Amino acid sequence: MNLILAILCLVVLATYYLWSRRDFYKFFAKFPGPLGYPLIGIAHKMRHKEDLLSLFGSYIKDYGTTLVTWLGPLPLLIVSDPQVTQDILNSPHCVNKSLMYKIFDDAGGKGLLSLEDPVWTEHRKMLNPAFGHKVLLSFFPIFNDETAILLKEFDKMADGRETDILPCLQHFTLSIATQTTMGTCVKEEPSFKNSSLIAHVEWLQECVADFVLSPWFNFRIIRQLLGREEHYFRSKTQIRSFIRKLVDKKLSRDIQDKTTGNKNFFLNLAVEHLKRGSFDRENVENESIIIVLGAFETSSKTLANTLMLLAMFPEYQEKAFDEILALFPNAGDFSVSYEDTQQMVYMDLVLRECMRLIAPVPVVVRQASKDVRLSNGVCMPKGTQILIDIFHMHRSKDIWGPEADSFNPDHFLPHNFQEKHPYAYIPFTKGLRNCIGWRYGILSMKVTLAKLVRNYKFSTSFNYKHLQFIDNITIKLATTPLLKLERRI
Numbered sequence: 001m002n003l004i005l006a007i008l009c010l011v012v013l014a015t016y017y018l019w020s021r022r023d024f025y026k027f028f029a030k031f032p033g034p035l036g037y038p039l040i041g042i043a044h045k046m047r048h049k050e051d052l053l054s055l056f057g058s059y060i061k062d063y064g065t066t067l068v069t070w071l072g073p074l075p076l077l078i079v080s081d082p083q084v085t086q087d088i089l090n091s092p093h094c095v096n097k098s099l100m101y102k103i104f105d106d107a108g109g110k111g112l113l114s115l116e117d118p119v120w121t122e123h124r125k126m127l128n129p130a131f132g133h134k135v136l137l138s139f140f141p142i143f144n145d146e147t148a149i150l151l152k153e154f155d156k157m158a159d160g161r162e163t164d165i166l167p168c169l170q171h172f173t174l175s176i177a178t179q180t181t182m183g184t185c186v187k188e189e190p191s192f193k194n195s196s197l198i199a200h201v202e203w204l205q206e207c208v209a210d211f212v213l214s215p216w217f218n219f220r221i222i223r224q225l226l227g228r229e230e231h232y233f234r235s236k237t238q239i240r241s242f243i244r245k246l247v248d249k250k251l252s253r254d255i256q257d258k259t260t261g262n263k264n265f266f267l268n269l270a271v272e273h274l275k276r277g278s279f280d281r282e283n284v285e286n287e288s289i290i291i292v293l294g295a296f297e298t299s300s301k302t303l304a305n306t307l308m309l310l311a312m313f314p315e316y317q318e319k320a321f322d323e324i325l326a327l328f329p330n331a332g333d334f335s336v337s338y339e340d341t342q343q344m345v346y347m348d349l350v351l352r353e354c355m356r357l358i359a360p361v362p363v364v365v366r367q368a369s370k371d372v373r374l375s376n377g378v379c380m381p382k383g384t385q386i387l388i389d390i391f392h393m394h395r396s397k398d399i400w401g402p403e404a405d406s407f408n409p410d411h412f413l414p415h416n417f418q419e420k421h422p423y424a425y426i427p428f429t430k431g432l433r434n435c436i437g438w439r440y441g442i443l444s445m446k447v448t449l450a451k452l453v454r455n456y457k458f459s460t461s462f463n464y465k466h467l468q469f470i471d472n473i474t475i476k477l478a479t480t481p482l483l484k485l486e487r488r489i
């Protein structure tokens with residue numbers, strides 16, 4: 001009798017559950033996709049970040065560019081269609097990140113990257129001026145001074161052997177990021193000098209990328225039981241104490257730096273909001289962590305990837321070199337101005353093509369906070385989890401033609417590019433919650449590439465076809481190709 005009653009209760013509960021979610025099912029019935037297993041959906045297939053991009057690639061091949069699946073009990077919309085992407089990125093009801101990104105709050109604190117509306121809108125409005133045109137122009141002396149130092153480091157690597165250039169670029173972009181946003185040169189900090197800070201950032205990122213895929217890692221007790229807490233905790237604490245020290249320095253007016261005069265300079269702005277009471281101390285730290293990590297990590301990887309692709313495709317490297325040679329006839333260090341960056345037309349194509357083929361952030365996530373009507377008339381219900389697959393959209397043969405998978409900067413020549421959907425190429429995303437530092441990123445990378453491409457010829461024995469990509473929140477190469485540097489005169 002008791003058993004029958006229990007079964008009846010379960011049936012009633014299950015029926016109520018399905019009925020309460022009928023809007024979801026109606027919506028998801030409109031799109032194809034793999035259902036996976038009851039209760040877990042495709043969660044078992046998404047456990048390893050190494051397989052994620054190829055998994056999405058196979059789904060897109062089988063089900064098309066807008067597909068639906070289940071991540072545990074959560075319905076998940078996977079999108080690589082430019083129009084649906086535009087609908088989502090421009091909807092005021094899709095600015096919040098998916099539940100999958102909850103772990104970011106714990107790892108780096110609640111900053112711009114993971115904040116939810118309406119707090120995100122307020123913070124974004126407050127911090128936008130830190131990336132205005134005038135502020136960016138004031139960074140050029142730092143970009144130039146630091147690249148001059150980078151040239152000396154690269155000189156040491158130009159010894160006829162193939163070498164990994166990424167660590168050197170990571171130190172370089174971290175140094176630029178801390179000077180331009182926190183107003184402090186960190187080169188004398190022990191954790192910078194001995195590379196432990198960069199190692200902590202890398203470890204934290206690995207953890208976050210794993211934890212995003214296994215929601216039980218959101219619980220500290222489970223991380224502890226599975227032996228994942230100790231290292232993760234040490235890394236996030238070290239990063240926070242590094243940033244806290246920089247904020248303390250600023251608060252004790254200890255900074256003697258060329259950028260601090262500008263009221264819109266990031267840390268000045270954040271501290272001003274602290275004084276006015278619109279930020280508390282934790283907000284200042286959290287936003288500083290996100291800005292510094294956001295600036296350094298993506299830029300170093302994109303620089304390394306661009307030089308790697310130029311090494312693999314010497315014909316395009318020579319074209320880029322010719323353009324830079326015409327602008328800067330003398331080898332060695334030279335000053336690159338904002339106007340110079342605007343003259344680098346071919347370098348612009350190269351950089352854009354690199355970010356197309358190797359999208360620095362391969363996947364971004366959102367969730368619908370209200371019902372959203374897409375431009376195809378379908379209503380996406382509140383609560384839908386959304387994953388935008390930038391990596392595969394950037395490589396779609398339907399959009400980019402039969403050579404979509406190969407490196408050719410001509411993809412961005414006006415006659416090839418202007419007819420494309422405006423959301424077919426979104427390395428910084430677009431719409432309401434795009435990258436706050438996208439102009440900063442492009443300008444700093446152009447200054448760096450101009451000096452490096454002018455002074456060195458890059459080559460590699462690694463074959464482009466053997467590159468393998470991993471979604472590690474930012475993109476990661478399974479094997480890092482080593483590059484050979486030869487000095488140019």
Ligand code: HEM
Nearest residue numbers: 112113294295298302360361364427428429435436437441
């Ligand atoms: C190659 C360079 C860069 C690339 C490709 C890049 C890409 C991106 C992408 C795709 C997002 C959106 C993430 C999402 O929607 O989940 C983003 C957000 C963000 N980026 Fe960048 N980024 C770059 C450089 C920078 C720089 C230089 C800074 C700071 C100086 C920065 C700071 C941020 C911040 C704070 C956010 C969160 C914005 C928000 O949600 O309001 N990024 N970036």
